[in-house]
Amino acid sequence: MATEVAVGTSRRKLLAIGNRQDQVYWLFVLPVLLCLLVFFLLPLFQVFWISLSDPAVGPDNYIKLFDNRAIKRVVLTTLRICTITTVFSVVIGYMIAFTVVIAPPRTRSMLMFAILVPFWMSVLVRAFAWVTLLRSEGIINSFLMSFGIISTPLSMTNNEFGVLIGMVHYMVPYAVLPLLASMDGINPSLIAASRGLGAGPVQSFIKIFMPLTKPGIFAALILVFIMTLGFFVTPIILGGGKTVMIAEYITVQMQQTLRWGLASALATALLAVVLLLIGGLSRSMDMRKMLGGG
Amino acid sequence: MNNTIRMPTRRLVTRRQALAMTGAAAAAAPFILRAGRASAATELVLVNWGGDAIPNFDHAFAQPFEKETGIKVTIDGTGPTDGKIKAMVESKNVTWNVCDADGFTSENLGSRGLLEEIDYSIVDRNKVRPGHAFQYGCCSYIYSYVITYNSSKLKEAPTSLADFWDLEKFPGKRTFWKYMSGALEAALIADGVPVDKLYPLDVDRALKKLEQIKDHIILWESGADSQRFLREGEVSMGLIWHTRSTLLERDTKGEVKWTFNQGLACPSSWVVPKGAKNVKETMQLIAFMQKPELQVDLLKSMSNGPANPAGSAMAPADLAKIDPGNEANWKIQIPMDVQWYGKNYNDVLNDYLDFFAS
Numbered sequence: 001m002a003t004e005v006a007v008g009t010s011r012r013k014l015l016a017i018g019n020r021q022d023q024v025y026w027l028f029v030l031p032v033l034l035c036l037l038v039f040f041l042l043p044l045f046q047v048f049w050i051s052l053s054d055p056a057v058g059p060d061n062y063i064k065l066f067d068n069r070a071i072k073r074v075v076l077t078t079l080r081i082c083t084i085t086t087v088f089s090v091v092i093g094y095m096i097a098f099t100v101v102i103a104p105p106r107t108r109s110m111l112m113f114a115i116l117v118p119f120w121m122s123v124l125v126r127a128f129a130w131v132t133l134l135r136s137e138g139i140i141n142s143f144l145m146s147f148g149i150i151s152t153p154l155s156m157t158n159n160e161f162g163v164l165i166g167m168v169h170y171m172v173p174y175a176v177l178p179l180l181a182s183m184d185g186i187n188p189s190l191i192a193a194s195r196g197l198g199a200g201p202v203q204s205f206i207k208i209f210m211p212l213t214k215p216g217i218f219a220a221l222i223l224v225f226i227m228t229l230g231f232f233v234t235p236i237i238l239g240g241g242k243t244v245m246i247a248e249y250i251t252v253q254m255q256q257t258l259r260w261g262l263a264s265a266l267a268t269a270l271l272a273v274v275l276l277l278i279g280g281l282s283r284s285m286d287m288r289k290m291l292g293g294g
Numbered sequence: 295m296n297n298t299i300r301m302p303t304r305r306l307v308t309r310r311q312a313l314a315m316t317g318a319a320a321a322a323a324p325f326i327l328r329a330g331r332a333s334a335a336t337e338l339v340l341v342n343w344g345g346d347a348i349p350n351f352d353h354a355f356a357q358p359f360e361k362e363t364g365i366k367v368t369i370d371g372t373g374p375t376d377g378k379i380k381a382m383v384e385s386k387n388v389t390w391n392v393c394d395a396d397g398f399t400s401e402n403l404g405s406r407g408l409l410e411e412i413d414y415s416i417v418d419r420n421k422v423r424p425g426h427a428f429q430y431g432c433c434s435y436i437y438s439y440v441i442t443y444n445s446s447k448l449k450e451a452p453t454s455l456a457d458f459w460d461l462e463k464f465p466g467k468r469t470f471w472k473y474m475s476g477a478l479e480a481a482l483i484a485d486g487v488p489v490d491k492l493y494p495l496d497v498d499r500a501l502k503k504l505e506q507i508k509d510h511i512i513l514w515e516s517g518a519d520s521q522r523f524l525r526e527g528e529v530s531m532g533l534i535w536h537t538r539s540t541l542l543e544r545d546t547k548g549e550v551k552w553t554f555n556q557g558l559a560c561p562s563s564w565v566v567p568k569g570a571k572n573v574k575e576t577m578q579l580i581a582f583m584q585k586p587e588l589q590v591d592l593l594k595s596m597s598n599g600p601a602n603p604a605g606s607a608m609a610p611a612d613l614a615k616i617d618p619g620n621e622a623n624w625k626i627q628i629p630m631d632v633q634w635y636g637k638n639y640n641d642v643l644n645d646y647l648d649f650f651a652s
Contacts, residue, residue: 070648077651137527158467158512158528241472241513244651252647255377256473257640258406 054261061265078245082228085167093175101183119173127237158240166234175220182216342394344371350595388569391576397561400431401636410566416577421584421602431563436599438618439476440557442539447530456484466530472513476558493631537597559627
């Protein structure tokens with residue numbers, strides 16, 4: 001009781017100071033807000049306007065999104081690739097995060113290093129590294145063939161398989177970080193208590209540990225899914241032109257076929273989906289904590 | 295982070311090159327302003343697809359033009375896609391004077407009111423091949439989509455487009471351009487359509503023919519892709535730019551071979567975005583770049599075929615061999631119908647991409 005009152009008072013004090021200095025703080029934020037308005041929100045609104053006005057004013061472009069065969073295919077391809085990528089990234093990410101959490105401190109920092117180095121590497125470099133490994137005369141195929149395991153090279157690139165490998169590899173660190181944040185928050189004595197009450201290691205993991213990481217799993221699923229929706233470079237390099245995702249389709253309509261209205265409508269729809277997902281995410285958990293910042 | 299590269303239709307332009315160009319232009323500005331000649335305040339910007347084309351265009355065109363007229367020409371390697379030209383014209387702040395575009399871009403963008411008309415009182419229509427002096431663009435050089443193959447992958451040399459469909463005699467994957475040029479023509483010729491009846495392209499028939507070998511086709515996006523696929527043996531044959539075939543043949547010491555036979559010869563064009571400044575000087579530049587000896591310089595450095603037949607005529611034998619505009623080579627190629635592309639490209643490209651994505 002007593003501590004609660006004390007906390008309440010100090011927070012009130014802080015708020016009071018905050019109120020007095022609010023205007024000053026706003027001055028600090030103002031340039032950023034202005035930049036955001038002029039260089040981000042206005043152009044974004046312009047994109048929205050193009051989607052409603054090019055080539056003619058009206059909702060035609062949005063109607064086309066639903067009855068154009070090619071767009072339907074692109075959207076389905078994107079959803080399929082993103083779903084598969086998300087599931088694999090989160091499963092692999094979960095295993096990695098768990099290993100990191102139970103590792104001794106020295107091993108842990110080495111593991112973190114191994115997770116973060118590819119995380120910082122350019123998407124372009126990583127895609128081309130996969131080309132070197134996966135192509136028909138690449139490292140994996142030559143290895144398998146020299147040992148007589150296969151006689152004709154496996155088609156691992158210039159198709160959807162190659163795109164999936166490249167994307168899962170890119171997204172795994174994004175799955176690991178929120179999972180790690182949520183696993184780190186679990187009190188280890190809970191597991192000890194479970195073991196003490198007679199549960200085996202597997203049972204403790206399934207009944208105690210895993211349910212506690214649910215928010216982390218949910219965050220990782222949504223975060224990875226949102227990011228994969230906009231993939232552009234990886235499908236282009238590893239897809240051989242036959243795996244067209246939304247971002248590439250938009251680029252072609254902007255640069256080549258000059259269907260800006262349609263491209264903008266598709267971009268707006270994509271943005272709406274992403275905002276909805278983020279909205280759902282922020283309702284169910286603390287965003288800062290999820291990204292490891294809290 | 296997924297926008298770190300743009301893949302323009304022709305060449306992959308790095309951000310660094312674009313920045314370097316901007317930097318160079320900014321650094322040069324004060325000197326131009328201070329220069330004493332009457333026309334010195336005028337500066338023209340020629341936009342191409344970057345990479346080696348920046349120093350090579352500078353050497354072939356910009357430097358001699360400045361020497362003769364005192365007007366500085368800056369080469370900008372941004373890559374003038376149709377989309378970027380449209381964006382610039384509609385922003386009403388046109389900083390580009392002349393762009394290195396596909397021949398059919400002049401029709402496609404010109405008919406939408408996005409390009410200046412070429413002033414043929416300054417530019418000479420007799421210094422390009424018949425049909426290459428367009429209303430909104432003038433042929434800048436000739437390039438060709440040519441049959442190119444990795445000889446270590448094939449026992450016999452493919453000599454015709456029909457050979458792309460012969461999977462037994464010519465095993466391995468094939469590659470066509472992602473942005474369509476050449477692929478539909480190849481399919482129709484392989485299906486028995488005579489060259490003089492090729493256009494207007496029967497798109498449905500072409501796609502049906504492509505369906506037969508679809509699983510064996512991968513698409514190249516940038517010129518560098520086409521080189522990579524052939525050099526690394528990812529494909530055994532492809533229809534790629536002759537400029538890249540020339541490089542491949544040299545780099546692989548003849549392992550990759552190619553032929554002009556049944557190549558699709560295409561004009562590139564100089565186009566001027568609507569609302570560009572100094573249109574008159576720009577037209578003078580386009581006229582200046584028609585000089586045959588300058589075009590031979592570009593043939594030497596880039597393998598770009600002279601637009602001016604006089605240039606092809608004066609090229610030495612070793613360059614004539616790689617010149618799509620050379621009479622002997624021209625005769626065995628198929629000329630692209632720029633008008634058909636100008637009218638149909640946007641619609642048919644979407645069908646083509648959808649065909650491969652399905």
